[in-house]
Amino acid sequence: MTIPTYILKDHGFGKLSKTESNPRARQRLLILYQYSIGKATNDIAKDLYIHPETARRTKKSYLQRGLDSIYDRPHRGRHSKLAESDIDAFKAMIVSEQEKRAGGRLTGQDIQQIAKEHYNAHYTVNGIYEMLKRIGMSWISARSQHPKADEEVQETFKKTL
Known part of the structure; x- marks a missing residue:
C-alpha cells in the first residue's frame, strides 16, 4: 500500500478560499496558500494571527490526506436519528x-x-x-391563508376601501 502524498502546488488555494463558505476550511485554505507561495511557518502565523503549530498541523494534514483535510472529520457523539x-x-x-x-x-x-x-x-x-x-430548512413561513378565503372578494374590498 502506498501512502499518497500531495504537493502544495496541486490546487489554487487562494481562489478556493474566496469561494469557501465554511470559515474553518477557508482559514486552512489560506494557510495552505501561504505555504504554496513559499512563506515560512512563523510568518504565516503572524499574518493570520494563529499559533505556528496550527499552521504546521494544517500543512501536515494536507500532505497526508489532500484537499479533504481542510474539512473537519465527524466527531464522536450521538448521530442523527434520521439517516x-x-x-x-x-x-x-x-x-x-x-x-x-x-x-x-x-x-x-x-x-x-x-x-x-x-x-x-x-x-x-x-x-x-x-x-x-x-439540514438547511428554514421554518419561517409566509402568513398562512384560510382555506375558505376568497381572493376575488379580498381584491374588490381593497379597491373599494
Whole structure:
C-alpha cells in the first residue's frame, strides 16, 4: 500500500478560499496558500494571527490526506436519528405535505409525526426544529391563508376601501 502524498502546488488555494463558505476550511485554505507561495511557518502565523503549530498541523494534514483535510472529520457523539441517505426524501416529504394542505402550515408536531411514521426517527419537538436547522430548512413561513378565503372578494374590498 502506498501512502499518497500531495504537493502544495496541486490546487489554487487562494481562489478556493474566496469561494469557501465554511470559515474553518477557508482559514486552512489560506494557510495552505501561504505555504504554496513559499512563506515560512512563523510568518504565516503572524499574518493570520494563529499559533505556528496550527499552521504546521494544517500543512501536515494536507500532505497526508489532500484537499479533504481542510474539512473537519465527524466527531464522536450521538448521530442523527434520521439517516443521511433519507434527508433528501424527508425534505421532499415535508414540502409535499405542506403543499397538500388547503390552509395553515405544518407544525413541529406534524413533522415529528412524519419522522416517526415514515423513518422510525423519534424526535422531540425541539429536536425536530434543531434537525430542520441542521439540514438547511428554514421554518419561517409566509402568513398562512384560510382555506375558505376568497381572493376575488379580498381584491374588490381593497379597491373599494
